[in-house]
Amino acid sequence: MTAPATLRVEFCGERYTATPGTDFVVGREGDLEIDDNPYLHRRFLLITEEAGLWWIANVGSLLSATITDGSGGVQAWLPPGARLPIVFPRVQVLFSAGATTYDFMIENDREYFSTTNIHAGASGTTTIGAVPLTSSQRLLVLALAEHVLKQDSPGRGQIPSSAEAAERLGWPLTTFNRKLDNVCEKLDKVGVQGLRGGRGKLATNRRARLVEYAVASHLVSRDDLVLLERNAASGAETPGDVDGE
Incomplete structure (x- = not known):
């Protein structure tokens, strides 16, 4: 054996x-x-x-x-x-x-399987399979995952509330929640589990699950956090409705 x-x-x-x-x-x-x-x-x-x-x-x-x-x-x-x-x-x-x-x-110590990643180098749009994320959707994910991404080693990070993340981005809360709905719907359609649930417990659970998925899949990384600072420096204009939500 x-x-x-x-x-x-x-x-x-x-x-x-x-x-x-x-x-x-x-x-x-x-x-x-x-x-x-x-x-x-x-x-x-x-x-x-x-x-x-x-x-x-x-x-x-x-x-x-x-x-x-x-x-x-x-x-x-x-x-x-x-x-x-x-x-x-x-x-x-x-x-x-x-x-x-x-x-x-x-x-x-033992490797039974290995994987190879192919990373796209295009800026502004990230894809998960065939599902594109707009630049504002990426900012939303970064605002939620910021504290986790800032860790120097594996550990713990706080997930902000929707109100705190909206304030970080300079967006109205209604805009943030609408875009969160659309990001979760897109990912759910390609098979990401845990983003949809019953009423009353959906909002908190889906933010946590979205952060887990985004960090684990390298949808966003620590290097992307500069986009949050650029957004703040630009005056954090409310994103329009023509960017695909």
Whole structure:
């Protein structure tokens, strides 16, 4: 039987090692104590070795996690009760609890699969598959993901409210909410899960899920944050309705 690879976990500058034959627990309590956030499960994610392969399982009851290969080329949504094999040399895990988004990295000594990313160099428009984002939609995503993108190492970042993000952009709240609706609708149509839900809990959950997806897929990056400063310096004019929303 093949010996399991060594698994290392990095969070907020601290490094941990998962030991074969022993469960590695991530949550409010466990081997990786994320935070005392009351919205976070005591035991949320479970990393275990089985037959020479490492797995990550969601043992919580409410929260979901976004799992990516680290390059943004492969991404999966891990709802409660689901589990995935850890088959890439670097895996990024993102999840949100309340108004905070967390992320940590997993390094695997063994590479079962590899991915290759193709990045478009055009400015002003970003595409996810066949879905284009206008420049104002990209600004919206950046305003929501700003605190997460500013982290020097995997850790935690606050997600602003819609009112705070609208103020950051200099937009009326109604404009921000309309454009948020359209961004989420576009991504939902190409299969991004977690952006639509029931009334009453949709707004907060979709902002968190949008940040997770945008960061994990490299839809926006830290280098893009300069666009927020340019927007502020230009007087943050309210975007018109002719840019495709």
